[in-house]
Amino acid sequence: xxxILIFMLFLNCLLQAQDLTTxxxxxxxAKAITTLRKMGNNGLQMLLQKYHCLPTELKSQKxxxxxxxxxxxxxHAIFSGLYWYTDIQExxxxxxxxxxxxLLLQLLGRLDEEFC
Numbered sequence: 001x002x003x004i005l006i007f008m009l010f011l012n013c014l015l016q017a018q019d020l021t022t023x024x025x026x027x028x029x030a031k032a033i034t035t036l037r038k039m040g041n042n043g044l045q046m047l048l049q050k051y052h053c054l055p056t057e058l059k060s061q062k063x064x065x066x067x068x069x070x071x072x073x074x075x076h077a078i079f080s081g082l083y084w085y086t087d088i089q090e091x092x093x094x095x096x097x098x099x100x101x102x103l104l105l106q107l108l109g110r111l112d113e114e115f116c
Contacts, residue, residue, distance in 0.1 A: 021050035024067050036071045041083040044072050074111035
């Protein structure tokens, strides 16, 4: 019985996450985009997975690229698939957990905006 309950909770979370990606890509929903951003790399990967399942004729829409860029924290994230942290302490925590190095960039402006 406990396993069934855990599976149902997992399934519910998965469906909610799919709803977030649908709201973000199809409706450009700001709350969904913010929630995906807060989910970190997992949110970005779910969004990219949803994007790759879209029909080819929809994939070239600029608004889809903009949504993905806002979630990832960088321009052209559709090509790199990288999630950029804006909080160094959070980045350190995730890097230590995953045993990965950190690339620290200090610059004026944001990576998800066009350069002036």
